[in-house]
Amino acid sequence: MSSVLYDAQGPRAKQRNILYTVLFVLGAAAVVWWVYDGLAEKHQLDWIKWEPFFTSSQPWETYIWPGFQNMIKAAFFALIIALPLGALFGIGRLSDHRWVRMPAGFVVELFRAVPVLILMITANAVYAEYTTIDTDMRPLYAVVTGLVLYNFSVLAEIVRAGIETLPKGQAEAAKALGMRKSQIMLSVLLPQAVTAMLPAIVSQLVVIVKDTALGGAMMTFPELLASVRPMSANYGANTIACFTIVALIYIVVNFALTTFASRLERWLRRNKKSKGTAAGGAPETIGTPSLVVDDGRAV
Amino acid sequence: MFDFLEGYDLLGAFWVTVQLTVYSALGSLIWGTLLAGMKVSPVPLMRGFATAYVNVIRNIPLTVIIVFSSLGLNQTLTISLGADVIEDINFRLAVLALVAYTAAFVCEALRSGINTVPIGQAEAARALGLSFTQVLRLIILPQAFRAVVNPLSNVLIALTKNTTVASAIGVIEASYLMKDMIEAEAQLILIALVFAFGFVVLTLPTGLILGWVSKKVAVKR
Numbered sequence: 001m002s003s004v005l006y007d008a009q010g011p012r013a014k015q016r017n018i019l020y021t022v023l024f025v026l027g028a029a030a031v032v033w034w035v036y037d038g039l040a041e042k043h044q045l046d047w048i049k050w051e052p053f054f055t056s057s058q059p060w061e062t063y064i065w066p067g068f069q070n071m072i073k074a075a076f077f078a079l080i081i082a083l084p085l086g087a088l089f090g091i092g093r094l095s096d097h098r099w100v101r102m103p104a105g106f107v108v109e110l111f112r113a114v115p116v117l118i119l120m121i122t123a124n125a126v127y128a129e130y131t132t133i134d135t136d137m138r139p140l141y142a143v144v145t146g147l148v149l150y151n152f153s154v155l156a157e158i159v160r161a162g163i164e165t166l167p168k169g170q171a172e173a174a175k176a177l178g179m180r181k182s183q184i185m186l187s188v189l190l191p192q193a194v195t196a197m198l199p200a201i202v203s204q205l206v207v208i209v210k211d212t213a214l215g216g217a218m219m220t221f222p223e224l225l226a227s228v229r230p231m232s233a234n235y236g237a238n239t240i241a242c243f244t245i246v247a248l249i250y251i252v253v254n255f256a257l258t259t260f261a262s263r264l265e266r267w268l269r270r271n272k273k274s275k276g277t278a279a280g281g282a283p284e285t286i287g288t289p290s291l292v293v294d295d296g297r298a299v
Numbered sequence: 300m301f302d303f304l305e306g307y308d309l310l311g312a313f314w315v316t317v318q319l320t321v322y323s324a325l326g327s328l329i330w331g332t333l334l335a336g337m338k339v340s341p342v343p344l345m346r347g348f349a350t351a352y353v354n355v356i357r358n359i360p361l362t363v364i365i366v367f368s369s370l371g372l373n374q375t376l377t378i379s380l381g382a383d384v385i386e387d388i389n390f391r392l393a394v395l396a397l398v399a400y401t402a403a404f405v406c407e408a409l410r411s412g413i414n415t416v417p418i419g420q421a422e423a424a425r426a427l428g429l430s431f432t433q434v435l436r437l438i439i440l441p442q443a444f445r446a447v448v449n450p451l452s453n454v455l456i457a458l459t460k461n462t463t464v465a466s467a468i469g470v471i472e473a474s475y476l477m478k479d480m481i482e483a484e485a486q487l488i489l490i491a492l493v494f495a496f497g498f499v500v501l502t503l504p505t506g507l508i509l510g511w512v513s514k515k516v517a518v519k520r
Contacts, residue, residue: 004421005439006341006431013341020342028348038376113502114495115460117474122491125481206358213360217467218478225363228370239375243367247359254358 039240049238053245059231067216067227068249074140074212074223078147079205085148086155087194091185093160104156111153116211117218120146124219139222143215147208154207158200162193199265206254206261213250224249303484304493312476313497319393319462319472320501324455326398331405332440338410341431349406356403361464364400368392369468386471393465401458408450412443417520445516452509456502473497 009017039045052059092104111119124142127133133141166189174184194201215221224246232242338349356364369392372378380391416439424438466475477494481487 004418004425005339005434007425009341017342021344024342024344024348038378042375042377044375110495110499113456113460113499115463115474115498117463117466118477118491118494118498121474121478121481122487125487125491129487210358210360210362213362214464214467217362217366217464225360225366228366237375239370243363243371247363247367250360250363251355251358255354258354258358 044238044240049236050241052235052238053241059235063227063231063234064224064245064249067222067224070140070221071209071212071223074143074147074215074221075205075209077144078151078208078212081144082148082152082155082208083201085152087159087190089152089156090159090163091190093156094163096181108153108156111149112157114150116146116150117214119149120214120219122146123149139215139219142219143212143221146215147211150211151204151208154204155201158197158204159190159193162197162200163189165196166192196268198268199261202257202261202264206257209254209257210250301489301493303480303486303490307476307480309476309493309497312471312473313501315390315470315472316459316462316501319390319397319465319470320455320459322394323397323401323458323462326394327401327405327454327458328451330398330402332409334402334406335409335413336435336440338406339413339435353403353406356400357407359400361396361400361461362467365393365396365464365467368396385469389465389468389470393462393468393470397458397461397465401454401461404454404457405451408447408454409440409443411450412447413439415446416442442518445518448509448513448516452506452513455509456505459501459505460498 007013036045043049089104089108092100093108095101095104120142123145124138127138127141127145170188170192171184174188179188212221212223213225216223216226220226228239228242228246232239235242334349334352337345338353340346369389373388373392379388380395382388382391420438420442421434424434429437462472463474465472466478469475473494477490480490484490
């Protein structure tokens with residue numbers, strides 16, 4: 001195994017690598033032992049604490065499955081509502097009219113700067129004060145509203161970036177065909193931009209799924225994370241076991257989404273290449289640059 | 300008009316937010332750089348560890364990590380990180396969780412920065428006989444850092460906003476105070492606007508200053 005950063009390894013380098021590996025394993029083993037010891041001392045590793053998840057379906061049916069459903073429900077509604085809103089504001093920011101462009105930009109920048117939690121708390125208070133949504137449903141409404149308000153602004157930026165990176169010739173050719181501005185946007189630019197940005201949109205879905213957990217911790221929204229407390233209370237304080245199971249579910253769901261996003265990206269890039277539209281000629285770099293630019297937004 | 304602010308320590312709450320941000324930013328920059336180094340290192344086990352760490356952490360909600368740091372680490376395993384008072388313990392746990400989480404994103408940003416460095420740079424360095432750590436430390440990372448100022452500033456902005464999650468374990472920062480105020484006071488839209496404004500004040504300069512810095516230090520190719 002060699003890379004551009006280091007040469008093919010000779011005997012001495014190989015020996016050194018073995019030494020590093022051994023040191024790393026020893027360090028890791030020390031940490032693992034420390035954690036294991038701590039857990040065992042607190043009886044968190046006793047079979048009785050883990051047994052409910054493996055021998056009966058009760059914890060899955062009463063706690064985990066309803067929580068999972070609520071998580072998916074909130075994420076689904078948030079995406080479905082935020083996507084068209086995002087497209088609208090993304091297009092709005094590119095408008096020829098100042099009085100459309102400026103307010104759209106202001107709204108998008110404002111909601112991108114405010115934490116989701118602040119939006120959720122506000123939405124919850126507003127629903128409690130000014131509407132008659134009953135208290136059972138209010139957390140769901142508040143969580144979805146908070147998620148929509150934040151994510152539509154992010155999606156607006158994604159759509160805008162997608163439209164801006166399209167070749168200029170697309171709009172010009174459409175104009176030459178005599179299309180109106182709305183036609184150019186809706187039937188030429190937007191479909192291409194959304195397709196190109198699909199991986200980024202799927203990655204944003206990961207952010208949405210992760211943020212539903214905020215609702216569980218702060219808004220009494222009965223989703224997956226919120227199921228930990230009643231569950232560990234019911235099965236004899238098996239906090240560690242409950243957290244492990246819940247974290248695993250999050251990892252599986254989000255890992256599937258991330259993998260899907262990167263597959264989609266590779267597929268889109270390959271499709272583009274075979275049509276011969278990629279310009280090429282970019283300088284060769286250490287790794288392949290990604291279409292979904294990892295600009296740190298999806299934190 | 301703003302008399303509802305009386306009796307609340309608004310600046311104090313935002314000061315806690317700033318402290319959380321600064322400590323976590325420093326910690327995650329160090330840990331994230333180490334992870335990025337491991338991810339491109341010649342030792343397969345370290346590469347595997349860094350990849351696994353990033354994949355696992357990126358796919359867990361920050362809320363889960365922070366709540367776990369309190370329920371799991373503190374209350375179950377009785378880890379208190381050398382603090383005695385519950386406020387200090389929770390603050391330190393929140394910083395620990397934020398560092399663990401944010402480092403994964405710093406690592407990814409840095410790695411994408413390493414990807415922008417032309418192959419010739421690393422090849423020339425190797426031809427001069429530099430070792431892997433020298434290539435990384437003297438040639439690749441300085442260029443990579445200059446390329447990722449913008450992504451890192453986005454991570455920092457996200458981190459500033461993510462500190463609100465610390466209120467889930469009772470750290471009295473901005474969103475914690477806001478929840479208190481909104482339950483006690485009537486002008487809820489005004490309260491929301493005050494806090495939204497507070498976060499705009501915190502994040503806008505970060506974006507503007509680091510955006511300027513990123514243009515200043517970008518490697519012209």
